[in-house]
Amino acid sequence: xxxxxxxxxxxxxxxxxxxxxxxxxxxxxxxxxxxxxxxxxxxxxxxxxxxxxxxxxxxxxxxxxxxxxxxxxxxxxxxxxxxxxxxxxxxxxxxxxxxxxxxxxxxxxxxxxxxxxxxxxxxxxxxxxxxxxxxxxxxxxxxxxxxxxxxxxxxxxxxxxxxxxxxxxxxxxxxxxxxxxxxxxxxxxxxxxxxxxxxxxxxxxxxxxxxxxxxxxxxxxxxxxxxxxxxxxxxxxxxxxxxxxxxxxxxxxxxxxxxxxxxxxxxxxxxxxxxxxxxxxxxxxxxxxxxxxxxxxxxxxxxxxxxxxxxxxxxxxxxxxxxxxxxxxxxxxxxxxxxxxxxxxxxxxxxxxxxxxxxxxxxxxxxxxxxxxxxxxxxxxxxxxxxxxxxxxxxxxxxxxxxxxxxxxxxxxxxxxxxxxxxxxxxxxxxxxxxxxxxxxxxxxxxxxxxxxxxxxxxxxxxxx
Ligand code: HEM
Numbered sequence: 001x002x003x004x005x006x007x008x009x010x011x012x013x014x015x016x017x018x019x020x021x022x023x024x025x026x027x028x029x030x031x032x033x034x035x036x037x038x039x040x041x042x043x044x045x046x047x048x049x050x051x052x053x054x055x056x057x058x059x060x061x062x063x064x065x066x067x068x069x070x071x072x073x074x075x076x077x078x079x080x081x082x083x084x085x086x087x088x089x090x091x092x093x094x095x096x097x098x099x100x101x102x103x104x105x106x107x108x109x110x111x112x113x114x115x116x117x118x119x120x121x122x123x124x125x126x127x128x129x130x131x132x133x134x135x136x137x138x139x140x141x142x143x144x145x146x147x148x149x150x151x152x153x154x155x156x157x158x159x160x161x162x163x164x165x166x167x168x169x170x171x172x173x174x175x176x177x178x179x180x181x182x183x184x185x186x187x188x189x190x191x192x193x194x195x196x197x198x199x200x201x202x203x204x205x206x207x208x209x210x211x212x213x214x215x216x217x218x219x220x221x222x223x224x225x226x227x228x229x230x231x232x233x234x235x236x237x238x239x240x241x242x243x244x245x246x247x248x249x250x251x252x253x254x255x256x257x258x259x260x261x262x263x264x265x266x267x268x269x270x271x272x273x274x275x276x277x278x279x280x281x282x283x284x285x286x287x288x289x290x291x292x293x294x295x296x297x298x299x300x301x302x303x304x305x306x307x308x309x310x311x312x313x314x315x316x317x318x319x320x321x322x323x324x325x326x327x328x329x330x331x332x333x334x335x336x337x338x339x340x341x342x343x344x345x346x347x348x349x350x351x352x353x354x355x356x357x358x359x360x361x362x363x364x365x366x367x368x369x370x371x372x373x374x375x376x377x378x379x380x381x382x383x384x385x386x387x388x389x390x391x392x393x394x395x396x397x398x399x400x401x402x403x404x405x406x407x408x409x410x411x412x413x414x415x416x417x418x419x420x421x422x423x424x425x426x427x428x429x430x431x432x433x434x435x436x437x438x439x440x441x442x443x444x445x446x447x448x449x450x451x452x453x454x455x456x457x458x459x460x461x462x463x464x465x
Contacts (some may be wrong), residue, residue, distance in 0.1 A: 028079060029070065032359030037070035037080075038062065045072025054449030055345075057080065057423045058371060068358055069232030075207075076105065076367040084404045087370045090349055094119070101367045102415070109200055109219045110275060111227075113268035129259035129415065130269060133247045140321035142245055143420065147427050148318035155431040158465045162441065164457035165210060166286050169428075170198075173282035176424060177274050182233060186391045193229060196222040197274065204275070222272075230267045247273065259392035273417075275361040280343055281421050283430055283452050287341040288333060290458065291388050292433070293440055298333065298390055299433065305329045306434050308320050321426050330426045332393035335400065338407045339376045341376055341452050346371040347409055372406035375434040438462045 027040045028385070038061075048056045050073045058080065061069050067083040081087055090098045107117050115126050134143070154172050174197055178184045184193075203219010210217055216221035230260065234252065242248060250257075251266045283324045292299040308324050338344075349368040355359055362368070381403040381404065382392060393399055408415035415421070441459040 015464050029072075029362065031361075034080060034358045034363075035068050035070050035358075036065040039070065039072045039077070045075075045457075047073050047075070047078075049075075049151075051450060054240050054283050055223055058374070068360070070261050073369070074367075076101075077293040077363075078367040078369050079362055080369045080371055082371050083358075083372055084375055085404065087372060087375075088403060088410060089357075089408065090368060090370050091347070091406075091413070094349075094412055097352040097355050098215055098349045098368065099352055101348040103204075103208070103348075105206050105216050105219070107433060108205040108208065109204045109216075109269055111223070111264075111268035112267045115269075115272050117363055122434070123412075125259065126265070126269065127412075129251070129261060131416045132259060133250055133273070135416055138250075139420055139423055141265070144321055144324070144423060144427075145318060146179050146183075146246070147176055147424055150179050150432050151424075151427045152318075155428065155435065158436060158462040160462070162459055162461050163438075166282075166291050166454045168456045169282040169289075170278075172285065172428060173424075174274065177277055179246075181270055181273060183244060183246045183248075185425065188227065189233070192424075193226065196225045196229075197278075200226060200271075201275070201278065226271065231263070232347060232356055234263060234266065275422075276415075277421060278415050280425055283341070284334060285341050286341070286422070286454070286458060287452060288337045288425065288429060289438070289439075291337055291340070291447070292333070293438065293460070295388050296298070298388065299311075301329055301390075302429065306430050309430070310434055319430055322427055323430075324423050327426050327430075328394060329390065329420060330429055332390035332438040333429070334422055334425050335393050335407065336388060338384065340386075341448070342373050342376050343411075344407065345373045345450070346406075347413075370406075375406060378404075384438045400435055415455050433465075435465055436462050437465050
């Protein structure tokens with residue numbers, strides 16, 4: 001009896017302690033003017049619920065508190081904005097005080113000259129330098145020939161093999177970028193680069209705990225190794241006085257170069273290019289393969305488009321800019337894949353001063369999660385939104401330019417690599433669907449949140465078409 005009394009006492013005390021802690025955390029953030037919402041536990045906030053329930057957490061909170069609510073996720077007091085108009089406003093008004101709010105681990109590992117770490121005139125300059133590297137003219141004249149050469153080799157000898165398409169698209173995104181940036185083929189530098197780069201990526205998505213064995217420490221070490229390799233490459237090129245027709249060659253050009261960057265800036269620009277195009281391009285490519293497998297009529301239409309392009313070419317002729325421009329259905333498949341899989345759930349901003357918005361006051365330093373995922377499933381914009389239907393992008397040409405198309409972000413940070421990414425994925429699909437048919441082995445799990453990934457890979461059996 002006494003034991004049960006003690007047990008009851010302990011349970012009652014714990015319940016009291018929990019509700020006191022929750023209450024205390026609510027009171028701490030009960031500033032006047034903040035939007036409604038809950039803050040969860042001290043320090044941890046509602047991160048566990050957010051990661052466990054994913055999009056449902058957002059839906060439940062917005063059902064209770066509206067499309068603009070407060071929470072405490074991923075270590076920061078955060079405003080979640082699911083309102084399309086407010087999202088647009090935030091993205092368009094960086095100058096008023098909504099700067100990028102990416103986690104500290106990401107900024108530490110990507111470098112202080114990384115585009116997400118700079119604002120104002122520095123951002124304008126760095127963005128200008130980047131855009132000059134990946135402009136339409138550069139894609140047409142310099143980059144696309146490299147992409148074509150890379151893809152036709154990467155997608156060769158898959159006949160009669162079981163392929164982990166997740167692994168292959170990840171390698172593809174990285175190695176293709178390395179070829180564009182530094183002309184590297186699958187040679188020693190790219191082989192040494194790859195494992196370091198993968199550690200860097202994992203480090204940027206980790207908690208910033210600098211202890212032996214943590215992903216953060218590994219990521220940081222990987223950054224040092226990558227910087228070392230890139231610095232060596234720059235020095236070798238300087239010493240050899242060689243001129244190279246690749247992105248690094250353009251960044252290093254001394255004469256007739258509108259954007260003069262220091263060595264540190266050049267290296268961080270390269271890391272920016274590699275990082276920004278990596279997960280977006282690889283995951284979109286993998287999910288396109290998945291959706292095409294599941295929708296034979298779409299695959300048939302896509303093949304028709306690509307065989308028509310091949311018909312006018314010899315086997316060794318490369319894919320050129322005009323070919324990319326005559327792939328409207330492929331473009332639609334890429335958009336529909338990005339929409340339905342929601343490769344990008346949203347973007348992060350933080351306030352540089354107290355900001356008034358929608359009748360609320362967001363304190364200085366708070367993070368804003370510009371959560372754009374739900375727009376992708378809006379039945380008014382995309383009728384029958386859960387159906388994979390690329391034709392919708394052809395029937396309504398305005399879909400791509402409507403104000404709530406946030407697949408590539410918006411405002412002054414709208415993705416400058418959009419057309420390059422589309423060209424890469426289109427060229428990959430070209431060689432893949434014209435050479436092969438494939439079936440899934442089955443049994444692979446696909447996760448959609450917080451990132452789209454197949455935890456154990458996505459395995460397909462490939463045979464010649
Ligand atoms: C399907 C492919 C891609 C998708 C879905 C995508 C998506 C996005 C999104 C949503 C943003 C906005 C981030 C923000 O506002 O904070 C962004 C920015 C950016 N993207 Fe992409 N991206 C893709 C491919 C690429 C590629 C291939 C490159 C470069 C080679 C690239 C380079 C960048 C850069 C440098 C930024 C930052 C721009 C700035 O801060 O001014 N992206 N991208």
